[in-house]
Amino acid sequence: MYIRKTKKQDPKTGKQYFTYQLVESSRSERGPRQKILLSMGSDIELPSEDLPILAKRIEEIVCGYVNVITSHSTTVETLAQEYASLLITRQANQPKTIQESTETPSDYQSIDLETIEYQEPRTVGTEHLLLSFASELNLQKELASLGFSEKEIILALGTVIARAASPKSERATYEWLTTSSGLGELLDFNFKDTSLDHLYRISDKLFQNKDSIEKYLEKAQQRVHGYQNTMILYDLTNTYMEGRSKGNPKAQRGRSKEKRTDCPLITLGLVVNEHGFITRSSFLPGNISEPGTLQKAIDGLSSLGDLFKPTIVMDAGISSEENLTWMRQKGYKYIVSARQDSPSYELEGSLVSVGDVEKTGVKAALIKTNDDTEKWLYCESEAKGAVAAEMKKAYQKKIEAALEEVKASLQKPRGKKKYEQVLEKVGRLREKHKAISGCYQIDVKASEDKKTATDITWKAEDSKIEDRLNNHYFLRTNHVDLQVDELWNLYDSIRTIEDSFRFMKSALGMRPVYHQKEGRVDGHLWITILAYQLIQSCLYRLKQGGIFYHWETVRNRMSGRIRVTMKADAKEGKTLYHRNTTKAEPQQQEIYKALNMTSQISKAKKFFI
Numbered sequence: 001m002y003i004r005k006t007k008k009q010d011p012k013t014g015k016q017y018f019t020y021q022l023v024e025s026s027r028s029e030r031g032p033r034q035k036i037l038l039s040m041g042s043d044i045e046l047p048s049e050d051l052p053i054l055a056k057r058i059e060e061i062v063c064g065y066v067n068v069i070t071s072h073s074t075t076v077e078t079l080a081q082e083y084a085s086l087l088i089t090r091q092a093n094q095p096k097t098i099q100e101s102t103e104t105p106s107d108y109q110s111i112d113l114e115t116i117e118y119q120e121p122r123t124v125g126t127e128h129l130l131l132s133f134a135s136e137l138n139l140q141k142e143l144a145s146l147g148f149s150e151k152e153i154i155l156a157l158g159t160v161i162a163r164a165a166s167p168k169s170e171r172a173t174y175e176w177l178t179t180s181s182g183l184g185e186l187l188d189f190n191f192k193d194t195s196l197d198h199l200y201r202i203s204d205k206l207f208q209n210k211d212s213i214e215k216y217l218e219k220a221q222q223r224v225h226g227y228q229n230t231m232i233l234y235d236l237t238n239t240y241m242e243g244r245s246k247g248n249p250k251a252q253r254g255r256s257k258e259k260r261t262d263c264p265l266i267t268l269g270l271v272v273n274e275h276g277f278i279t280r281s282s283f284l285p286g287n288i289s290e291p292g293t294l295q296k297a298i299d300g301l302s303s304l305g306d307l308f309k310p311t312i313v314m315d316a317g318i319s320s321e322e323n324l325t326w327m328r329q330k331g332y333k334y335i336v337s338a339r340q341d342s343p344s345y346e347l348e349g350s351l352v353s354v355g356d357v358e359k360t361g362v363k364a365a366l367i368k369t370n371d372d373t374e375k376w377l378y379c380e381s382e383a384k385g386a387v388a389a390e391m392k393k394a395y396q397k398k399i400e401a402a403l404e405e406v407k408a409s410l411q412k413p414r415g416k417k418k419y420e421q422v423l424e425k426v427g428r429l430r431e432k433h434k435a436i437s438g439c440y441q442i443d444v445k446a447s448e449d450k451k452t453a454t455d456i457t458w459k460a461e462d463s464k465i466e467d468r469l470n471n472h473y474f475l476r477t478n479h480v481d482l483q484v485d486e487l488w489n490l491y492d493s494i495r496t497i498e499d500s501f502r503f504m505k506s507a508l509g510m511r512p513v514y515h516q517k518e519g520r521v522d523g524h525l526w527i528t529i530l531a532y533q534l535i536q537s538c539l540y541r542l543k544q545g546g547i548f549y550h551w552e553t554v555r556n557r558m559s560g561r562i563r564v565t566m567k568a569d570a571k572e573g574k575t576l577y578h579r580n581t582t583k584a585e586p587q588q589q590e591i592y593k594a595l596n597m598t599s600q601i602s603k604a605k606k607f608f609i
Helices: 048-063 074-093 098-103 125-136 139-145 150-165 170-179 183-187 196-208 210-225 294-304 321-330 382-409 419-432 462-468 484-492 495-506 518-544 551-558 586-595
Strands: 002-009 016-028 031-041 117-123 231-240 265-273 278-285 311-314 333-337 352-354 362-366 375-381 440-446 453-460 472-477 562-569 575-581 605-608
Touching (some): 016 048, 048 074, 125 586, 278 518, 311 484, 362 484, 375 382, 375 484
Antiparallel strands (some): 016 031, 362 375, 575 605
16 A cells, blocks of 8 residues: 555646655556545645655554554554544445355355454444434435535534434534444444534524524424414523633623523524424523513414414413513413412312312312403412421521521620611621511611610511412413313423423533534524434324433433444454344344434444455
8 A cells, every 4th residue: 555645736726736646556467447535635734754654654554553653743643543434434334246256155254253352433323313303304404405515414413423323512513423423333423524614604504594493303203293273372581601602692690590690691592383393483582581582482383374273372471461461362272370460369169179180289270250251270288388397497497597696796896886777787787688678567666865876686587588489379361271181280280381491401401502603602502402402303193102210211221332443363364343233132123122223323334354
């Protein structure tokens, strides 16, 4: 083998450049012949005198020679290992000739067992699963219709599947695609021919086509899984960002749901149907007011011209009177956790158990009202009562400890004693503990001249605490035709969207966001949503087959399937390379059966050198 350096010219720019080829010389009846084994590109950063050394080392690796004395550099060794791997893969992918098939009529070969080695293990189980669902949704065809080139389609699939199979940063994604995953082999593409910048650019292009892809996937999921949207759930969450993110106008301080008040936030709004599929998404500033976003989001739902008005399910955070009035005017049905006071506490009948009694422990009854356009539902929850009791203890412990500290400072030499200052301190304390402070009567006693605070006393008003933290809540709906259990089950479906948020933040690495630029942040969130869509297709199909696994369970089990090359010395001085996928184990077969999928992942390939 030797490396041939050839000068070429770009037909568009006229610029000249060099390209390298790995060539093998052989003798034939017509004389010496050269066969190009591998195109090596144009960016081999080696001096010309090192090219023969590189060619020799590639031949040694491919033929299995052990090089005891290494006089070449680390750069040569790294390049040799990379090009030898590419050559072996290319040889494996080449179809057999008629002559080869007649010379080896059977699959029995004689090899030296002592020389068996295993090379290039690559995970393919999870990747094959996700790629199958992407194909089932015809995602590749949709991307092509949006102007994505063949290479861009592969990069898009690689980015999305990587987020689902190995959720990490874009930099770590690139390393996973090039060194750990066999996704490139499944797609017949070498991700080493790309760079990290390619992943960033494909993220940008995916986000530029967000609306089109989102609308397409909504219809495609319905087509593939055979369901219709009859209900939607809308909610907001936020995730925190590392760094200052000064160049991102959406990165704003706000109320962090992870209690990360030290970081800027970005808000994610999701519209999810009752089957757990995301139909719309929006990326909003971190300081956005939840009640002010609903109308814009729901208006976006009508862009597809749906023939039905879905039921909107919301928690108390966005069920403002303004939003409810707007939904009634637009003809939407809704069921929400009420922010408003109940019209009365008088029940139409006795409390009845709703939902899964063992899991929820919820009892509910309709409230008497003269309004024939809305119903109110009174709900008592054992779980909410237990949580409320713990919260009472925690809140009371915190505020009383803070009051004790203020009181103790009155006796310290340098403690605050001025009456006005102590009043201010108590006021700030009330604001800090506002969840419970309104249930306390706090008195600051002053000296006769009103200049010095002499004592602080407080008393918890148990009746107010009971009203503030209790075991009941109210639901409000304009579904006046439904009964108690139907209404509560409808509202309980909001757990679907809460599970979606929790899943994306934990299992898909959406939190925290390390990017600083707005476009990079939006792309990161959008790729996470696309990964979720593929995963939800898998989980939905598994549920139809009676398997209720979390994605982590599916991912961990399927990642055990790898594709690996066995290398061994054979007769006549040849080296056998045999590349195959590990056999599906019982737990993996269970998943394939539920999904109605084949466990075959690429055929075995063998060749001799």
